[in-house]
Amino acid sequence: MLTDTDSSMGKDRMRLVRVEEVRDESPTVRTLIFKDDLASEARAGQFLMVWIPRVDEIPMSVMLDPYDRAGYAALTVRRHGYSSTALYNMHEGSTIGLRGPYGRAFTASNGNVILVGGGTGLVPLLRLCKMLSNSTGIRVTFIMGSRSKDEVIFEDLARRLVGNNGKVIVCTDDGSYGFKGYASDMLKALLEDASSKGERFDMVYTCGPEAMMLKVLKIVDEYGLEAQASLERIMKCGIGLCSSCCIGRYVLCKDGPVMDARDILACNEFGAYARDKSGRLVRV
Amino acid sequence: MLTDTDSSMGKDRMRLVRVEEVRDESPTVRTLIFKDDLASEARAGQFLMVWIPRVDEIPMSVMLDPYDRAGYAALTVRRHGYSSTALYNMHEGSTIGLRGPYGRAFTASNGNVILVGGGTGLVPLLRLCKMLSNSTGIRVTFIMGSRSKDEVIFEDLARRLVGNNGKVIVCTDDGSYGFKGYASDMLKALLEDASSKGERFDMVYTCGPEAMMLKVLKIVDEYGLEAQASLERIMKCGIGLCSSCCIGRYVLCKDGPVMDARDILACNEFGAYARDKSGRLVRV
Amino acid sequence: MDLSVEFAGIRIRNPTILASGILGISYEVMKRVYDAGAGAVVSKSISVEPREGYKGPIIVKVDSGYVNAVGLANPGVDHFVQELSKYGYDKESTDTMQDKSIHDNYRIPIVVNLVGSSVDEFVSMVKRLDHLSIIGYELNLSCPHVERVGLEVGDDPELVSRIIKGIRAVTSKPIIAKLGLGAVDMLEVAKTAIDSGASAVTAINTIRAMVIDAETCMPVLSNKIGGLSGRAIKPIALRCVYELHRAGVPVIGCGGIYDWRDAVEFMLAGAHAVQIGSAIGDRWLDVFKEVNDGIKEYLARKSLKSVKEVVGIAHRY
Amino acid sequence: MDLSVEFAGIRIRNPTILASGILGISYEVMKRVYDAGAGAVVSKSISVEPREGYKGPIIVKVDSGYVNAVGLANPGVDHFVQELSKYGYDKESTDTMQDKSIHDNYRIPIVVNLVGSSVDEFVSMVKRLDHLSIIGYELNLSCPHVERVGLEVGDDPELVSRIIKGIRAVTSKPIIAKLGLGAVDMLEVAKTAIDSGASAVTAINTIRAMVIDAETCMPVLSNKIGGLSGRAIKPIALRCVYELHRAGVPVIGCGGIYDWRDAVEFMLAGAHAVQIGSAIGDRWLDVFKEVNDGIKEYLARKSLKSVKEVVGIAHRY
Numbered sequence A, B: 001m002l003t004d005t006d007s008s009m010g011k012d013r014m015r016l017v018r019v020e021e022v023r024d025e026s027p028t029v030r031t032l033i034f035k036d037d038l039a040s041e042a043r044a045g046q047f048l049m050v051w052i053p054r055v056d057e058i059p060m061s062v063m064l065d066p067y068d069r070a071g072y073a074a075l076t077v078r079r080h081g082y083s084s085t086a087l088y089n090m091h092e093g094s095t096i097g098l099r100g101p102y103g104r105a106f107t108a109s110n111g112n113v114i115l116v117g118g119g120t121g122l123v124p125l126l127r128l129c130k131m132l133s134n135s136t137g138i139r140v141t142f143i144m145g146s147r148s149k150d151e152v153i154f155e156d157l158a159r160r161l162v163g164n165n166g167k168v169i170v171c172t173d174d175g176s177y178g179f180k181g182y183a184s185d186m187l188k189a190l191l192e193d194a195s196s197k198g199e200r201f202d203m204v205y206t207c208g209p210e211a212m213m214l215k216v217l218k219i220v221d222e223y224g225l226e227a228q229a230s231l232e233r234i235m236k237c238g239i240g241l242c243s244s245c246c247i248g249r250y251v252l253c254k255d256g257p258v259m260d261a262r263d264i265l266a267c268n269e270f271g272a273y274a275r276d277k278s279g280r281l282v283r284v
Numbered sequence C, D: 001m002d003l004s005v006e007f008a009g010i011r012i013r014n015p016t017i018l019a020s021g022i023l024g025i026s027y028e029v030m031k032r033v034y035d036a037g038a039g040a041v042v043s044k045s046i047s048v049e050p051r052e053g054y055k056g057p058i059i060v061k062v063d064s065g066y067v068n069a070v071g072l073a074n075p076g077v078d079h080f081v082q083e084l085s086k087y088g089y090d091k092e093s094t095d096t097m098q099d100k101s102i103h104d105n106y107r108i109p110i111v112v113n114l115v116g117s118s119v120d121e122f123v124s125m126v127k128r129l130d131h132l133s134i135i136g137y138e139l140n141l142s143c144p145h146v147e148r149v150g151l152e153v154g155d156d157p158e159l160v161s162r163i164i165k166g167i168r169a170v171t172s173k174p175i176i177a178k179l180g181l182g183a184v185d186m187l188e189v190a191k192t193a194i195d196s197g198a199s200a201v202t203a204i205n206t207i208r209a210m211v212i213d214a215e216t217c218m219p220v221l222s223n224k225i226g227g228l229s230g231r232a233i234k235p236i237a238l239r240c241v242y243e244l245h246r247a248g249v250p251v252i253g254c255g256g257i258y259d260w261r262d263a264v265e266f267m268l269a270g271a272h273a274v275q276i277g278s279a280i281g282d283r284w285l286d287v288f289k290e291v292n293d294g295i296k297e298y299l300a301r302k303s304l305k306s307v308k309e310v311v312g313i314a315h316r317y
């Protein structure tokens, strides 16, 4: 199956890669680093379909190679259920299969932007941050939320990426580190402050737990700003065939995972319903 | 079937073309002219597999477009049996299918070369002549054989192609035009004359009836010259699969139709045996 | 140019239909496919109980196609009835469905594809669905990679006959039997289906296939065995359609249709309409408009007045 | 690294075999294929009487493959016996064939593929061929596009059984049944073949298919119906090999093998050897060396000592 005969197969062809390094980011989050040209060139927000042999194939955002090498990419996975735990337990030398990157990426904005992320939702935002840091005239405020101090990940990387011009604000729900409270609270405070000063933000980018993103989008909406969010749904095929990732009239693997706030809020399922593996609409 | 989805199909994909013009070359030979990029770029000696809808698919050398237009090519066909007659009877506006060009072409030589052709065997030699006329330091002597005056074809074209530097000698078996005798007799006379004068020919190219080519190759061998000939065998697939074109250890559609004199003579079948449609070796 | 087609009691605005299993779970997405240009949509295969489907990988790209084993994931008939009811499918009789303006603005023409392993299962689903203004049923008698359903049913002509007779007794809507390359003669099953009351057949489903990875030495699909779809199977599907048409069976063509030329070839072979599946993976929903536009131009170029005139022409030669 | 394989009474220097129908008429060309690196060659399907085959087109390129209907062109058994006799195949017993030096320098390992419609035809051909030092017979029970032979025989397990028993009674050489996707279960036919005395099966032949041209509205092949080969059918062929191996049938894999990885995948699925056909159209005879070199590297990389160790590994998962 892994031949080059049909070059048109491109990114759809499954590529086997060797995990070259595994890094612990927190007690429940790890980054697996590997060489893969296509993944290394993914745009921020795009995802890979990751084959964990004998276990499953799941969608994962493309993480930056921590060493910033050409041709390298990574996955950052939170140990959670059956499949994510299997991926988490891969070690140096393990083989995984990749296809993609797939999906709509974040689109760049100018000026003053805010990134609001939580948990592994930081992954696409970090890639976005890197992309934005390459353009001039951009100022990034990166709000990173997590439950508690030991779950704070990628703070250093984020600081490096936003540069001198930008700002990283870490929030923890329990106040064990940084600002005490939700990332969304911090966002609201920032926007309030800015509007009182007559300053303006041009775009808010968010990725993280759906509840967090819902709050973020509502706040952004209140302030009349534009926003883009990277959503999650069950994704079994990643290429618009299987129907598992539908949300409203959207097919998330094709129309997303990054969508505009406007479209997300117009579709009543966001924050309320999701389809389970059988396609039944269930409360989230 | 005629889609561009699998670009790798390239020349193997059947292309339908419209015959734009039909020209009578002699009472039994016609040229069909059409637009086809791949054919127009064929190298001298290569052939097309030509689909005559509802009739057959047969191998045909690629003829030059008489108007020398980019993207155009032609077929020159002698009315003979079932399939060639059907092709001969096509008219302006008829549709034919093409695949190819296939096969090994003549390779260029320097210096003083002789072309010996008869009948539709002139077709690849004319293309060769055109190619040679583009290089400097080449002198072409083109011996064209036919049975009688009204079967002489392409004389004007040949004269144009060999240029001022070259020479065209027309031979007829019955002496009704030009030199009386076989093209091979003329070849022998030329070589004899040259050797008596201490002149030398660098290469002989030939295409025509097998009996003619056999004589030509034997003569050339006598004089210790190099030669290339374009052979014919039944060709049903043109791509090295069907086995119909075998001659000795060669698969003519792949190893030919143009072969070196040495290899041809080493294979005892030439001029003596050919395989019929069932694959039986029969006397020719 | 009017592209509408009518056959087997089905009238649709153009001959391109969304194939079963592709995007056919949510009404809103099916509506989107229709808005993108499809003449009708077929739902995912619906079973009596919900099915989660297989673990991943459920699909693998191969040369000119895909091998998939989704495992018939679907929400089950009750949930699906709910889904359609929410959008008014339980409000009026099927007759209204023939009103084009209604299709365009609200209820789109949906064929519900059913999968099951017994007469009872099929009949009970039809009973639950029949009050909805759907335009017909397609029976999946050909899924090549799920046990006890699909091909295992289709390979048993006697069971096929009983299922279709059973359904025929409880509905007046068109019944389409979806066939594949199983272990019995497709023509025989098709004739049995028609004789038992089916209005048409869809040919073909995916063909039983598998993918093995040389590096890990493993079958790639979690179910190991799946079904091949896409351009790879087109010449096979085309042959099936040709043979079915020759046998007098009304047929909807399916298998590897990627562009208008493919669609025309299937119609020349005898298809009254075509279904499009895998092409969506490569060309997304634009494929419907592209195919329909291409068919229009083709008809114009060939001075043909309707799609119907194309059907079966290849049999003249 | 030794690539030789031994199964079903056949021992060859490597597991790549020229598939039937490709270049297999002339001894000199078969010898050339062997010299290019094939482990053995299978002749074209030989019939009692010579066959001219169909008019052109006999083959059409399609996505990732070909559809062909050559029509079993072949010189007939008598001419073929002559052809091989000319090269000394009538000189010594088959035992000598096991002498590798002889293969390399003179007589190459040839499997003769036979096609016919009755027990008598097959038996009479075997009787005429059996004195030759050929390494076995392959029975074409699966050509999908010629009437009364091929699949029409393969679809009749009872006839298959009688043919193989008939042949078994007159030869001690290996008999290989070549199967395809017909209208009956391949596993059933395979088991019947083995039970009746076949030593192995080859899977698969081309799959019944056709090509229609939208511009002329015509089937393109002169025979209209042909068989699909090449990469398009690989996932189907691989599945067949996997299922046959699981059923305990010794199998030679065939269908869409283009490179070493394909060959390895078939062996992982359970093939003892592989046949290569269509790939020759794209890669010419170099394909044999390429595949064998690739297999060698693969074995080295995986620390495997022989091809045999690869066979069937995919079944562990």
Ligand SMILES: Cc1cc2nc3c(=O)[nH]c(=O)nc-3n(C[C@H](O)[C@H](O)[C@H](O)COP(=O)(O)OP(=O)(O)OC[C@H]3O[C@@H](n4cnc5c(N)ncnc54)[C@H](O)[C@@H]3O)c2cc1C
Binding pocket: A047, A056, A057, A058, A059, A060, A061, A062, A075, A076, A077, A078, A079, A080, A081, A082, A083, A084, A085, A120, A123, A231, A232, A233, A234, A235, A236, A257, C055, C056
């Ligand atoms: C676009 C996108 C990007 C993502 N990026 C990341 C990332 O960078 N890091 C990260 O840790 N997680 C990411 N996820 C989430 C990740 O895919 C799921 O967490 C993971 O599939 C669930 O695995 P689990 O075993 O923990 O599932 P559970 O939540 O325990 O669910 C059980 C089973 O359901 C299935 N399942 C659940 N969620 C999904 C899903 N989204 N798609 C397919 N099958 C599913 C799996 O078979 C799983 O084993 C992303 C999801 C999407 C859609």
Ligand SMILES: Cc1cc2nc3c(=O)[nH]c(=O)nc-3n(C[C@H](O)[C@H](O)[C@H](O)COP(=O)(O)OP(=O)(O)OC[C@H]3O[C@@H](n4cnc5c(N)ncnc54)[C@H](O)[C@@H]3O)c2cc1C
Binding pocket: B047, B056, B057, B058, B059, B060, B061, B062, B075, B076, B077, B078, B079, B080, B081, B082, B083, B084, B085, B120, B123, B231, B232, B233, B234, B235, B236, B257, D055, D056
């Ligand atoms: C490389 C090559 C280039 C050629 N170029 C030309 C050319 O430029 N002009 C030209 O007039 N002729 C050319 N020919 C010859 C031409 O292909 C045959 O003359 C033609 O196929 C025979 O047609 P027929 O109906 O006259 O056959 P007959 O000689 O009457 O034979 C009867 C049938 O046999 C089959 N048959 C005979 N010869 C061939 C063949 N070579 N390949 C496949 N099937 C065959 C056909 O089905 C034919 O209808 C070329 C042949 C080859 C191999």
Ligand SMILES: Cc1cc2nc3c(=O)[nH]c(=O)nc-3n(C[C@H](O)[C@H](O)[C@H](O)COP(=O)(O)O)c2cc1C
Binding pocket: A241, A242, C019, C020, C021, C022, C044, C045, C059, C066, C068, C070, C072, C113, C140, C143, C178, C204, C205, C206, C228, C229, C230, C231, C233, C254, C255, C256, C257, C275, C276, C277, C278, C279
């Ligand atoms: C991902 C996927 C899922 C499918 N699911 C179903 C299904 O649930 N029911 C069904 O009858 N056919 C199903 N099929 C088969 C398709 O409807 C269609 O018959 C087949 O794919 C051939 O068409 P194509 O080549 O256009 O995809 C599925 C095909 C694919 C690719």
Ligand SMILES: Cc1cc2nc3c(=O)[nH]c(=O)nc-3n(C[C@H](O)[C@H](O)[C@H](O)COP(=O)(O)O)c2cc1C
Binding pocket: B241, B242, D019, D020, D021, D022, D044, D045, D059, D066, D068, D070, D072, D113, D140, D143, D178, D204, D205, D206, D228, D229, D230, D231, D233, D254, D255, D256, D257, D275, D276, D277, D278, D279
């Ligand atoms: C042009 C052509 C001719 C063939 N002729 C025969 C034949 O005579 N007998 C036979 O058993 N198989 C024949 N086959 C089938 C091949 O042997 C093989 O089973 C099939 O093509 C699949 O393998 P591939 O994909 O490597 O070509 C033929 C195939 C092709 C392409």
Ligand code: FES
Binding pocket: A234, A235, A236, A237, A238, A239, A240, A241, A242, A243, A244, A245, A246, A251, A252, A253, A254
């Ligand atoms: S993941 Fe299959 S359609 Fe989106």
Ligand code: FES
Binding pocket: B234, B235, B236, B237, B238, B239, B240, B241, B242, B243, B244, B245, B246, B251, B252, B253, B254
């Ligand atoms: S024409 Fe078929 S092998 Fe040469």
